């Protein structure tokens with residue numbers, strides 16, 4: 134009989150806000166049941182402000198990271214390089230070295246950690262893979278494509294993921310449909326937030342607005358069109374607008390902050406904690422966003438969602454969910470708001486595998502991967 138080796142460890146790498154709600158349920162699942170491996174939590178430090186990082190750790194009960202790489206902000210090249218270098222140094226020194234690395238989503242930390250691990254010959258498991266937007270102008274698209282191309286096990290969150298990876302010629306044994314792990318976090322907290330909203334939402338009906346993509350907020354003309362749309366929207370319903378630091382910087386630089394603040398119906402808010410944001414989503418008449426995760430959360434909650442992008446890597450949110458892509462067509466967005474307020478907008482239906490047990494399937498998939506490697 135083969136002697137039992139040391140118990141394997143697996144590093145799970147989180148870097149920015151959209152990673153934290155995905156890492157939380159996986160850590161919880163592995164703490165609740167023995168899957169035969171231990172998880173080491175690595176925070177790259179891509180997001181470091183309390184409102185983009187610490188608040189998620191506190192509210193979602195994520196333990197203090199075992200490793201903090203403190204990469205911080207920078208250009209894409211700088212940020213990616215800092216994470217790559219710091220993570221590689223840590224992997225080289227780690228004893229025992231992790232048997233595999235789990236990366237999440239499509240941020241700069243995702244591709245950086247993947248490159249560091251693969252060059253050291255470690256297995257990489259990509260959670261939320263197979264989701265191209267087919268828009269290579271998006272920085273996340275480059276991260277997704279490159280991460281999928283070199284990862285060993287691709288865990289898929291929605292039906293399109295399997296189809297895309299099949300088209301790319303990825304062998305089926307490298308792919309597993311686990312469902313959407315972020316919905317585990319939503320399902321875990323939604324009832325508590327319904328009972329105890331934690332803050333007073335704006336008077337109904339209101340729109341919740343979140344916008345931070347460079348294509349919407351980095352250019353004066355692009356951001357100006359968004360501001361004009363929001364000012365018009367503010368004549369029809371209240372608007373809650375938690376402002377991402379990137380967006381805030383540009384609203385200030387282009388002189389738009391005062392225009393928005395002066396309109397009585399638009400509430401400019403700092404970036405919200407997970408629970409506060411969920412509470413705002415639950416009660417909103419409509420959410421207007423360019424976030425990937427919010428499209429998914431709205432689809433699950435059944436709240437209408439208008440996405441200010443030309444494409445989505447999450448097509449199930451449109452086919453089964455409540456999402457419509459409006460691109461930069463704010464006239465169409467205004468018309469859809471009318472439909473929503475009139476009760477004439479699609480309601481959506483359940484999405485397969487978005488059942489609150491994705492983290493357990495993820496842990497099983499990691500255990501299966503380790504067993505094959507041994």
Ligand code: UD1
Nearest residue numbers: 149150151179180181182185206207240241272273378379
């Ligand atoms: C990153 C992700 C994006 C994700 C978003 C969620 C990439 C390429 N992009 O974009 O996919 O949807 O996170 O927020 O990885 N800043 C702070 N505090 C922080 C971090 C950033 O104030 O803790 C400010 C800095 O001015 C920084 C800017 O926000 O330059 C942008 O941060 P960065 O992490 O580069 O990209 P995001 O726009 O947040």
